[in-house]
Amino acid sequence: MDDDGVVIIGAGICGLATALALHKKGIKAVVMERSESLRNVTGAAIGIRPNGWRALDQLGVAETLRHTAIRVKRERIISLDGRRQKEISLTNWDGETRCLRRKDLIDTLYAALPPGNVKFGCQLESIKFDPYSTKPVLRFIDGSSIIAKVVIGCDGGKSIIADFLNLKPTKMFPLGGVRGLTSYPNGHSYDHEFARFQKDNILVGRIPINDNLVYWFCAHPYIPKDEKNWEDPEVIRQSTLELLRDHPQEVHELIENADMKSLSFTRLRYRAPWDLLTGTFCKGTVVVAGDAMHVMGPFLGQGGSAGLEDAVVLARTMAQLGLNNGKGGSKLTVHGVEEAFNRFVKQRRMRVVRLSLQTYLTGMLLSTTSLLKKIMYIMLLILLFHNKNSHLDYDCGDL
Numbered sequence: 001m002d003d004d005g006v007v008i009i010g011a012g013i014c015g016l017a018t019a020l021a022l023h024k025k026g027i028k029a030v031v032m033e034r035s036e037s038l039r040n041v042t043g044a045a046i047g048i049r050p051n052g053w054r055a056l057d058q059l060g061v062a063e064t065l066r067h068t069a070i071r072v073k074r075e076r077i078i079s080l081d082g083r084r085q086k087e088i089s090l091t092n093w094d095g096e097t098r099c100l101r102r103k104d105l106i107d108t109l110y111a112a113l114p115p116g117n118v119k120f121g122c123q124l125e126s127i128k129f130d131p132y133s134t135k136p137v138l139r140f141i142d143g144s145s146i147i148a149k150v151v152i153g154c155d156g157g158k159s160i161i162a163d164f165l166n167l168k169p170t171k172m173f174p175l176g177g178v179r180g181l182t183s184y185p186n187g188h189s190y191d192h193e194f195a196r197f198q199k200d201n202i203l204v205g206r207i208p209i210n211d212n213l214v215y216w217f218c219a220h221p222y223i224p225k226d227e228k229n230w231e232d233p234e235v236i237r238q239s240t241l242e243l244l245r246d247h248p249q250e251v252h253e254l255i256e257n258a259d260m261k262s263l264s265f266t267r268l269r270y271r272a273p274w275d276l277l278t279g280t281f282c283k284g285t286v287v288v289a290g291d292a293m294h295v296m297g298p299f300l301g302q303g304g305s306a307g308l309e310d311a312v313v314l315a316r317t318m319a320q321l322g323l324n325n326g327k328g329g330s331k332l333t334v335h336g337v338e339e340a341f342n343r344f345v346k347q348r349r350m351r352v353v354r355l356s357l358q359t360y361l362t363g364m365l366l367s368t369t370s371l372l373k374k375i376m377y378i379m380l381l382i383l384l385f386h387n388k389n390s391h392l393d394y395d396c397g398d399l
């Protein structure tokens with residue numbers, strides 16, 4: 001059994017960002033990822049709003065990423081309920097918003113890390129505390145084990161580390177999400193805007209990444225008994241076209257011409273906001289971050305950015321407690337790490353509670369067919385989130 005210092009489980013957006021933030025603060029960490037290579041294709045693209053750019057700036061990768069995507073200047077909401085298409089809202093955005101190809105984001109974070117920092121093909125099976133040393137012991141599916149000084153669980157919405165911390169199980173929205181990319185080798189004619197088409201319980205979004213590539217998604221009711229094979233790209237395309245048969249031609253065209261390799265379907269999972277309010281996110285020298293802590297629906301487009309914020313805050317609190325000075329992690333005292341994790345959780349809790357609650361209410365508003373419930377969700381949103389974009393002003397602070 002090896003003895004490692006800081007071990008991060010999962011090389012998604014949050015795991016890589018956390019490794020980079022720790023590296024910048026002089027704390028060595030190794031990332032252990034179950035896949036055999038970077039998971040940089042699934043999900044096609046991701047919208048990053050001003051709060052996410054602030055975190056990327058701190059991580060030192062924002063400039064590189066700015067060159068990969070155009071700035072989106074406004075949001076337009078098009079209502080398709082009733083007979084005629086109606087523009088119900090147009091908002092000009094001041095803050096920086098861009099839609100990044102996931103591949104660009106993941107590859108850029110990975111490239112900024114020292115070589116060999118990520119170990120692939122390491123699927124965590126279980127974690128427990130060693131009864132004598134109280135250090136976390138990680139067991140992998142190939143039968144190997146390691147003893148770590150510190151474990152940061154960035155293993156996503158179905159997190160083994162979150163289960164170990166006894167967090168309540170995550171829940172499902174009654175909605176599924178299809179995502180894809182459509183290429184236009186000769187250029188597309190869409191404005192630099194985020195267009196949202198709303199009809200009944202279906203939401204379609206379209207955002208250009210650059211002049212030749214467009215990201216789109218479709219959130220729609222999920223029928224649990226649905227026998228369709230949502231893993232097959234052709235089934236995803238045909239089923240989405242069928243769902244959107246009453247939508248305008250410009251929406252059809254996007255899906256018909258989608259790059260088949262980019263298509264994916266996801267059931268939308270969330271950690272209930274009230275569970276976030278009370279959950280224990282760290283125990284000893286084990287903590288969770290990113291989706292493992294606060295998986296939320298995509299309705300505000302904030303899950304990934306919240307994971308980037310986590311990375312900055314976590315590395316900063318560890319460095320503030322002097323955990324970055326020792327060679328080989330020798331300054332990683334149990335007491336210091338526990339204190340750092342408690343401070344991290346304290347700083348992040350209300351931020352993620354509010355993001356998750358706003359996301360939850362927005363998702364439930366989209367999915368319900370009851371007029372009474374719709375009114376209730378609208379009232380709660382107005383009451384609790386009077387300025388619906390205030391979450392974008394959040395600044396995670398300096399690394």
Ligand SMILES: Cc1cc2nc3c(=O)[nH]c(=O)nc-3n(C[C@H](O)[C@H](O)[C@H](O)COP(=O)(O)OP(=O)(O)OC[C@H]3O[C@@H](n4cnc5c(N)ncnc54)[C@H](O)[C@@H]3O)c2cc1C
Nearest residue numbers: 010012013014034047124156177290291298301303304305
């Ligand atoms: C439809 C949809 C649209 C979205 N749109 C946006 C958006 O526009 N903007 C935004 O900010 N966010 C968005 N999100 C949310 C965003 O995608 C997630 O919040 C983000 O990807 C989470 O990153 P993560 O690193 O925490 O987790 P993940 O991306 O899930 O990464 C977890 C990693 O851990 C690995 N792993 C899991 N289990 C183990 C194990 N046992 N052992 C080893 N490795 C393991 C996985 O292979 C994976 O690489 C969207 C989500 C969905 C579903």
